[in-house]
Amino acid sequence: MPEARPRTLSPLAALAPPSSSRTWQTVPHPSLPIVATACSDRSVRVYSLTSFTLLHSITGGHKRSVRAVSWKPNTRGQSVLATGSFDSSAGIWRREEQSTNEDDFTNRRIGGAEDEDGRDDDDDYQFSCILDGHESEIKSLSWSPTGQYLATCSRDKSVWIWEELEDDNFETVAVLQEHDGDVKCVAWHPEEDLLASASYDDSVRLYREDADDWVQVACIAGREGHEKTVWWVEFEGSGMSRKDFRAQRDGISEEQQTYIEGLERSGPRLATCSDDCTVRIWRRKPRDVPDNAASNTGIPSIIRSAAIDEDWYQDVILPQVHERAIYSVSWSRTTGLIVSAGSDGKIIVYKEQWRKQTPNGVAANGDEMETDAATHQTESPTEWVVVAELFAAHDVFEVNHVTWAKRADKGKRRGDEEVVVSTGDEGEVKVWTLD
Amino acid sequence: MDDKDNANPTILNPSDLPSRRCEAAAKTRDDGGSGLFDDLIPRYNYLSDPFEEAVSASDSDDDAVENIDEQEIYDLISTISDPEHPLSLGSLAVVNLPDIHILPPTSPLSSISTVAVEITPTITHCSLATVIGLGVRVRLEQALPPRYRIDVRIKKGTHSTDEAVNKQLGDKERVAAALENGTLMGVLRKMLETCE
Numbered sequence: 224m225p226e227a228r229p230r231t232l233s234p235l236a237a238l239a240p241p242s243s244s245r246t247w248q249t250v251p252h253p254s255l256p257i258v259a260t261a262c263s264d265r266s267v268r269v270y271s272l273t274s275f276t277l278l279h280s281i282t283g284g285h286k287r288s289v290r291a292v293s294w295k296p297n298t299r300g301q302s303v304l305a306t307g308s309f310d311s312s313a314g315i316w317r318r319e320e321q322s323t324n325e326d327d328f329t330n331r332r333i334g335g336a337e338d339e340d341g342r343d344d345d346d347d348y349q350f351s352c353i354l355d356g357h358e359s360e361i362k363s364l365s366w367s368p369t370g371q372y373l374a375t376c377s378r379d380k381s382v383w384i385w386e387e388l389e390d391d392n393f394e395t396v397a398v399l400q401e402h403d404g405d406v407k408c409v410a411w412h413p414e415e416d417l418l419a420s421a422s423y424d425d426s427v428r429l430y431r432e433d434a435d436d437w438v439q440v441a442c443i444a445g446r447e448g449h450e451k452t453v454w455w456v457e458f459e460g461s462g463m464s465r466k467d468f469r470a471q472r473d474g475i476s477e478e479q480q481t482y483i484e485g486l487e488r489s490g491p492r493l494a495t496c497s498d499d500c501t502v503r504i505w506r507r508k509p510r511d512v513p514d515n516a517a518s519n520t521g522i523p524s525i526i527r528s529a530a531i532d533e534d535w536y537q538d539v540i541l542p543q544v545h546e547r548a549i550y551s552v553s554w555s556r557t558t559g560l561i562v563s564a565g566s567d568g569k570i571i572v573y574k575e576q577w578r579k580q581t582p583n584g585v586a587a588n589g590d591e592m593e594t595d596a597a598t599h600q601t602e603s604p605t606e607w608v609v610v611a612e613l614f615a616a617h618d619v620f621e622v623n624h625v626t627w628a629k630r631a632d633k634g635k636r637r638g639d640e641e642v643v644v645s646t647g648d649e650g651e652v653k654v655w656t657l658d
Numbered sequence: 659m660d661d662k663d664n665a666n667p668t669i670l671n672p673s674d675l676p677s678r679r680c681e682a683a684a685k686t687r688d689d690g691g692s693g694l695f696d697d698l699i700p701r702y703n704y705l706s707d708p709f710e711e712a713v714s715a716s717d718s719d720d721d722a723v724e725n726i727d728e729q730e731i732y733d734l735i736s737t738i739s740d741p742e743h744p745l746s747l748g749s750l751a752v753v754n755l756p757d758i759h760i761l762p763p764t765s766p767l768s769s770i771s772t773v774a775v776e777i778t779p780t781i782t783h784c785s786l787a788t789v790i791g792l793g794v795r796v797r798l799e800q801a802l803p804p805r806y807r808i809d810v811r812i813k814k815g816t817h818s819t820d821e822a823v824n825k826q827l828g829d830k831e832r833v834a835a836a837l838e839n840g841t842l843m844g845v846l847r848k849m850l851e852t853c854e
């Protein structure tokens with residue numbers, strides 16, 4: 224087996240007080256050191272990653288479990304949170320952040336106002352508006368990287384895209400009904416207006432806008448796809464080849480250089496996890512013609528699909544360590560590490576690295592990425608290895624969600640240090656360091 | 659509900675149902691390998707077993723009920739009422755002792771056991787198979803310690819849409835949402851009334 228420096232996930236804190244019932248998902252704020260946790264008691268709990276304590280409890284909005292939350296990116300002076308619930312509605316909540324500069328937030332805390340911080344009654348999250356339309360439980364929702372769009376998905380098999388025209392004025396720009404079962408998760412590409420959805424029908428679908436119409440541009444299903452329900456989908460961060468192990472270019476082989484260039488043309492990859500106990504990575508076949516040359520505007524809609532269809536194929540299946548359904552997978556925007564968690568209560572961290580040159584000289588060449596993944600005979604020049612395996616992360620309970628977050632407590636050792644945040648069936652949210 | 663899916667089900671005599679009294683007979687039928695030596699090896703009775711500390715630290719309740727066997731699982735679910743007959747799932751042979759299996763943790767680092775129950779709907783197109791399966795899953799989730807994972811499936815070949823039903827019963831999110839549905843909870847509560 225390949226060698227990699229083993230790492231250890233160590234408990235740093237449990238967010239306090241915990242919820243007394245199941246918690247579904249915990250999402251870090253895009254700029255502040257806080258997280259929002261979706262709870263089955265119909266509330267959202269906002270915790271500090273500095274003090275690990277509860278700052279706000281958002282209640283009184285939803286009539287059933289809050290299943291998912293998403294912070295709107297790029298907001299100024301206020302935090303905007305979208306909540307998706309089993310009551311089939313989505314809610315928008317706002318809170319004015321007193322600090323003019325978001326970066327000041329952390330310093331301000333240390334500066335002494337710590338105790339009353341976030342405790343004033345009038346700076347609670349205010350209900351702003353409700354998005355009605357889904358016929359049954361909302362399972363996931365996600366803002367696009369620019370904050371222009373909000374995608375929601377539901378057991379009613381549909382994916383809705385909402386556009387915020389102005390504050391609290393949302394327009395439905397698309398209702399996508401390609402799936403044959405519950406849509407479990409939606410996620411946006413970090414650079415493009417490209418949306419991915421994962422479903423109970425075992426497929427993953429991708430959509431983009433074409434001539435004012437959102438259409439499916441790719442479907443990953445069948446023999447090349449997952450065998451069971453796909454629970455989570457998440458894109459790789461932007462420009463990761465300059466941040467992860469690929470950033471070190473000294474002394475790499477020509478083959479490795481070609482591989483990096485090929486991946487850069489593909490763009491960020493896609494990670495999915497499933498009831499079939501696998502985590503898989505998908506990549507886009509780069510277009511032969513650069514996108515800007517094939518300007519799609521003006522092409523009659525009848526032939527447009529051929530022009531914008533994308534070919535996503537399986538890059539790799541990560542080492543199979545989970546024994547039961549994998550509910551969540553998260554791709555670090557800083558290190559490129561992947562973390563996964565699920566029903567077996569384990570948290571697994573995976574790392575991509577250059578494969579050691581094989582002695583017989585058989586190595587991948589640049590053509591590999593152009594061939595069908597199903598027939599690949601040449602090995603990829605990289606491999607994924609498990610660097611940390613933690614049992615019973617939430618005692619005997621299932622882990623519903625796991626994500627990376629910027630570390631913000633006093634013990635932080637590096638400016639870009641990350642922690643793993645896991646959310647359990649027993650209502651606990653735990654924070655872990657990776658050493 | 660006037661038109662029952664199965665108006666004349668086969669009903670077993672209560673004295674024929676498996677119980678502790680005929681344990682020997684039940685055990686010989688259960689040759690699945692799991693639990694055969696439970697009585698010989700008092701696995702969880704040590705209080706000072708150094709290997710047990712890691713997993714038993716937090717949950718003292720667990721220790722009292724560690725020796726759950728297939729018969730106990732059967733006892734928990736056989737008394738559930740059928741949603742359309744005033745009869746128990748045991749007497750209708752919807753749940754059967756040989757179709758209950760307890761799988762031990764797969765690793766010494768794990769304390770998670772799996773309870774696998776296969777149910778046999780009374781007729782192949784029984785539309786209530788999902789509700790019955792949900793009742794069994796809910797009953798076990800409420801009665802067993804959280805270290806048990808519960809897999810309820812329709813016995814292969816006994817139902818026309820068994821794969822679809824199995825997929826639903828295995829979907830945690832759907833089960834959670836179902837439990838927040840008042841109408842469905844009403845049906846389940848009625849089925850579970852006859853337990854204990």
